[in-house]
Amino acid sequence: MHPLPHELPGLFIALEGGDGAGKSTQASLLCRALEEDGRTVVRTREPGGTPIGEKVRSLVLDHGHGEIDARTEALLFAASRAAHVHQVIVPALTRGDVVVCDRYIDSSVAYQGAGRDLGAQAVLELNLWGTDGLRPDLTVLLDVDPAEGRTRRTSGKLDEDRLESEPDAFHTKIRSAFLDLARQNPERYLVLSASGTIDEIHTAIRDELARIPA
């Protein structure tokens, strides 16, 4: 059984994983399935999800804003997340909706904490403060091999954003950080290999959700 990490009536699901893991495909399938079950679903993503968040997304991801130091980057992601939680996620959970969020705090712990060497604990604390401690009911980690992730994401588009274009060594650190988080929080994590078929991964997520009390 999953102890619920918040008191709100809705269900909060986060999708996490390295770049090219297939989170967006799974988010679409999951949202459609939940809607067919009669749930009201809010699909959203980070960075983004609000007008402020989309501006921050462009600041941190587009090339051409000049150098961004690691702490500024972490604060920008955290600011985008705070706006997102307060303007979108908490109101949706309060209504009793299901929130399916493409990336959440664990992305910052992995990318800024491990990838940028700021430290997992410091980044976690910053984000817990920004979100007033809101944690997902379930985090699905799509575990992807960095080289495989790069092949997948570059096959569909020519340009990689600022984070994606970091070398494979950076993405390897991120992969281990996500796996560490999952090991430390087994009660709220479902870890799936991104090399499974789209259907296999979707079915595994649905099976896990069926185990969470409504």
Ligand code: TYD
């Ligand atoms: P994402 O939206 O998943 O990429 P895509 O444009 O392919 O859909 O994420 C954008 C990038 O931002 C991704 O490389 C991960 C990075 N990121 C962080 O570094 N920290 C964070 O807190 C978040 C949410 C994302």
